[in-house]
Amino acid sequence: xxxxxxxxxxxxxxxxxxxxxxxxxxxxxxxxxxxxxxxxxxxxxxxxxxxxxxxxxxxxxxxxxxxxxxxxxxxxxxxxxxxxxxxxxxxxxxxxxxxxxxxxxxxxxxxxxxxxxxxxxxxxxxxxxxxxxxxxxxxxxxxxxxxxxxxxxxxxxxxxxxxxxxxxxxxxxxxxxxxxxxxxxxxxxxxxxxxxxxxxxxxxxxxxxxxxxxxxxxxxxxxxxxxxxxxxxxxx
Numbered sequence: 001x002x003x004x005x006x007x008x009x010x011x012x013x014x015x016x017x018x019x020x021x022x023x024x025x026x027x028x029x030x031x032x033x034x035x036x037x038x039x040x041x042x043x044x045x046x047x048x049x050x051x052x053x054x055x056x057x058x059x060x061x062x063x064x065x066x067x068x069x070x071x072x073x074x075x076x077x078x079x080x081x082x083x084x085x086x087x088x089x090x091x092x093x094x095x096x097x098x099x100x101x102x103x104x105x106x107x108x109x110x111x112x113x114x115x116x117x118x119x120x121x122x123x124x125x126x127x128x129x130x131x132x133x134x135x136x137x138x139x140x141x142x143x144x145x146x147x148x149x150x151x152x153x154x155x156x157x158x159x160x161x162x163x164x165x166x167x168x169x170x171x172x173x174x175x176x177x178x179x180x181x182x183x184x185x186x187x188x189x190x191x192x193x194x195x196x197x198x199x200x201x202x203x204x205x206x207x208x209x210x211x212x213x214x215x216x217x218x219x220x221x222x223x224x225x226x227x228x229x230x231x232x233x234x235x236x
Contacts, residue, residue, distance in 0.1 A: 001218035004029035007120075008217070009076045011060060011113055012083025014041035016176035017128060019048075020206025021080050021213050026052050028214060033076075035069070036083070060109030066116045075118040078217045081110045082128040086146065090139045099142050107149045114157055114166075124165040124223075126216045127154055128209075131172045131230040151226045158224030165223035167216040172230025174204040199232030 008025040012018035013034030025032050026049060034049070035058035036042050042055035058069050060083050084106035087098045110127050117125060132140055133147035147170065154168040173194050195202050212229050216222055228234050 001214050002029050003078070003214075003217060006030045006077040006217075007033070007074070009033045009035060009079045011035045011058065011079065011081045011109075012128075013080075014038060014045040014055070016082070017171065017174060017206045017209050018080070018082035019045055020210045021082065022049060022053060024207065024210035024214050025078075025217070026050075028218075030078075060112055061104060063112050063116070066112050070116050070118045073118070075120040076123065077120045078124045078126070079113065079117050079119060080126045080128070080213055080217075081113050083109055084128075086143060088140045088143055091141050094142060102142055103146055103149075106146050107153070110150060111153065114153070114161070119161075119164050121163070122220065124167065124217055125157065125161065126213055127166075127168045129154075129168050129170045129226065131170050131228050131234050133170060134228070135230075135234045154226060155224045162223070165216070165220070167222055167224070168226040169209055169212045169216070170226050170228045170230065171209050172198070172204055172228070172233035174206060174209060176206060197233075197236050199236060202231065204229065204231055 003025055008030040010018050010022045013022040014036035022032050022034050032053045033056055034045055034053060035056045037059045039057055042057060046053050046055045059065055086102035086106050087094065114125060127150050129147040129150040130143060132144045133151050136144040151168050154166055158166040191203050209229055212227050
């Protein structure tokens with residue numbers, strides 16, 4: 001799959017899944033822009049990616065800033081939105097403010113980008129949800145709701161933004177910096193336990209999610225689709 005000379009914007013591309021997607025797009029020949037709220041993370045990611053990538057500071061919670069961002073740039077060929085900051089806890093334990101902020105970050109952040117984005121003819125928009133949308137678990141109802149909302153949004157946007165293609169990748173457990181807050185031993189035990197439960201016998205990496213995103217970007221006959229890249233987690 002080649003994206004030679006195509007422009008790709010990865011919102012949330014400074015770390016984790018987004019950074020993996022940016023690396024894959026660069027390897028496919030694209031000109032990549034990563035956007036993030038954190039200047040420090042942007043600098044570190046651009047240094048890692050090399051001269052072919054550029055960074056831009058962008059807060060997906062600021063609708064006016066998003067409008068200015070796209071107004072100042074030529075339309076992108078492809079946009080991927082992986083930015084999210086969410087908190088997880090049982091409904092009765094999670095403060096309402098944290099629940100609101102989680103939805104605002106992941107769901108409404110993607111919505112704001114989709115609303116303002118300028119995309120070239122033949123372009124695509126890809127959102128990132130999570131397999132809890134179809135395989136909920138106790139203590140993570142807010143995540144299930146947010147991810148299901150993104151997948152529903154994907155189908156509606158595929159109709160509204162056509163001929164721009166809109167798709168969604170839904171990861172399972174992936175080793176990313178978002179999990180660094182857990183202690184080393186607990187983190188390793190969680191990964192090992194998950195690997196034993198999953199049909200593939202391993203947990204995911206950002207590169208595994210990026211493979212599917214590259215397929216969305218390169219294949220002109222896919223839109224309105226959610227693909228679960230979860231190691232079989234939805235059926236285990």
